[in-house]
Amino acid sequence: MERKIALGLVAAAVLVGCATYVAPTREETMQVVKGSFRDRGIAKVDRLNQSETQVACSEAAQNGKDLPKDVSARLEKQALATVKHPADGVYLGDFKEGERIAQRGVGLQWSDNDKTVAGGNCYACHQLSSQEIAFGNIGPSLKGYGRLRGNSKEVVSYTWGKLWNSHATNACSQMPRYGDANILTMTQLKDVMALLLDPNSPVNK
Amino acid sequence: MKGITPAVLVGTALALWCTASLAQKDTADAIARYRQLLQDGNPAELVVARGEALWKEKRGPKNTSLEQCDLGLGAGVVKGAYAQMPRYFADTDRVMDYEGRVVHCMVTLQGFDQAAVSKSPYSGTGQRQTDIEALAAYGVEQSRGVPVRISQAHPMEKAAYDRGKQLFYMRAGPYDFSCASCHGITGQRIRLQDLPNIANVKEDAQRAFTTWPAYRVSQGTLRSMQWRLNDCFRQQRWPEPVFASQATVDLITFLGVNANGAKMDSPSIKR
Numbered sequence A: 001m002e003r004k005i006a007l008g009l010v011a012a013a014v015l016v017g018c019a020t021y022v023a024p025t026r027e028e029t030m031q032v033v034k035g036s037f038r039d040r041g042i043a044k045v046d047r048l049n050q051s052e053t054q055v056a057c058s059e060a061a062q063n064g065k066d067l068p069k070d071v072s073a074r075l076e077k078q079a080l081a082t083v084k085h086p087a088d089g090v091y092l093g094d095f096k097e098g099e100r101i102a103q104r105g106v107g108l109q110w111s112d113n114d115k116t117v118a119g120g121n122c123y124a125c126h127q128l129s130s131q132e133i134a135f136g137n138i139g140p141s142l143k144g145y146g147r148l149r150g151n152s153k154e155v156v157s158y159t160w161g162k163l164w165n166s167h168a169t170n171a172c173s174q175m176p177r178y179g180d181a182n183i184l185t186m187t188q189l190k191d192v193m194a195l196l197l198d199p200n201s202p203v204n205k
Numbered sequence B: 001m002k003g004i005t006p007a008v009l010v011g012t013a014l015a016l017w018c019t020a021s022l023a024q025k026d027t028a029d030a031i032a033r034y035r036q037l038l039q040d041g042n043p044a045e046l047v048v049a050r051g052e053a054l055w056k057e058k059r060g061p062k063n064t065s066l067e068q069c070d071l072g073l074g075a076g077v078v079k080g081a082y083a084q085m086p087r088y089f090a091d092t093d094r095v096m097d098y099e100g101r102v103v104h105c106m107v108t109l110q111g112f113d114q115a116a117v118s119k120s121p122y123s124g125t126g127q128r129q130t131d132i133e134a135l136a137a138y139g140v141e142q143s144r145g146v147p148v149r150i151s152q153a154h155p156m157e158k159a160a161y162d163r164g165k166q167l168f169y170m171r172a173g174p175y176d177f178s179c180a181s182c183h184g185i186t187g188q189r190i191r192l193q194d195l196p197n198i199a200n201v202k203e204d205a206q207r208a209f210t211t212w213p214a215y216r217v218s219q220g221t222l223r224s225m226q227w228r229l230n231d232c233f234r235q236q237r238w239p240e241p242v243f244a245s246q247a248t249v250d251l252i253t254f255l256g257v258n259a260n261g262a263k264m265d266s267p268s269i270k271r
Helices: A002-019 A026-036 A052-063 A069-080 A095-103 A145-149 A153-164 A186-197 B006-038 B044-056 B098-108 B131-141 B155-168 B179-183 B202-210 B225-235 B246-259
Strands: B087-089 B094-096 B214-216 B221-223 B268-270
Touching: A026 B155, A026 B246, A052 A069, A052 B155, A095 A186, A145 A153, A145 A186, A153 A186, B006 B268, B044 B131, B044 B214, B087 B155, B094 B098, B094 B155, B094 B246, B098 B131, B098 B225, B131 B221, B155 B179, B155 B246, B202 B246, B221 B225, B225 B246
Parallel strands: B214 B268
Antiparallel strands: B087 B094, B214 B221
């Protein structure tokens, strides 16, 4: 009898054990992930320390849901505050250099180094100049960007903000924060601005 | 001027508008044709042969072959094993993928040093394949045509899948990229490269899981699943995943479970 009860208890314990599988929490997973990566060249493990926006947008994507309105508004406001405008008030550089930056895909990988001049890799995701047919489609087409929008103060300022920190207008934007994350220099950003907005740029021809 | 009808004007405008997308379609078609032509002969066959020789050769400090390696179907069973990995192994109390398990066997059976064996798992462009790559080619060839069956029976296998899913959506690093940035939406391209929607489209996950390892023509060498993840993370601007580490096994488990049911077709050949 006692043996039967003991067996029953063991069986119950096993059942409970199986039934109570608990999925790993975000923190537990992050521990495992951090232990599974290592520094290599310029790409250090501290890159896995997520920002509040990265955490919120990861969760939203996994759940297939948009962020709650108040959260996205707060994160966008936070991102907008990071935008630094050119001190000299000059927003447009050289569109030819801008095209080279848009074509260039390197920068900030462990296969690069701190002397690598990063590109913007714009064509990976966007259509820009009509002669470049190898463009991706993760972002919208930017062909004729300046021709269609003009280059009023508002358009110029909005575009600069989008390049500097895309999360200012869309909290979970997939576009890298080219200014905020120090991917492109001030000069490079101006060149990309010219590619988008200069009337003589191939984007607007 | 009279001869130019509105229809002609519309037609001309349409033709101009279409030029870019047609040129792009031509290029995409040419790439597809190129991929098809590649299928004629696959240099991976040579790598499979070398892998088989390595598997059977007495090597290492213990002068033993890998023929008694247990890949989950019992010691010495290679046939069909790759299609069921990652899986839970009681002897290590861990979920392991094929590549990690092979290293485990090289250490336990052959007496190789763990750190030394897993230090350089990937070959350079145009270089001779590493032992791990050759052994991966041999193992996966032994599962060709076998349906993928990644188990979720053990709690640790479930946890691997759940962590893998979380990692798939984890945005981090200076570019804020996750795996899902490129592989979570159908119909996305980087430049002209179509991207599989691994999380949501079963066929995409199946094609991805069943066609690695692969001979990469542009790199002149064979690439394994571990390499595939490694090179994605490089472009994600993340630090480097440790070879066969838990997070990589988790991600492969996530991909593998999503791919269940498809038949293995590797080593394949890719552009």
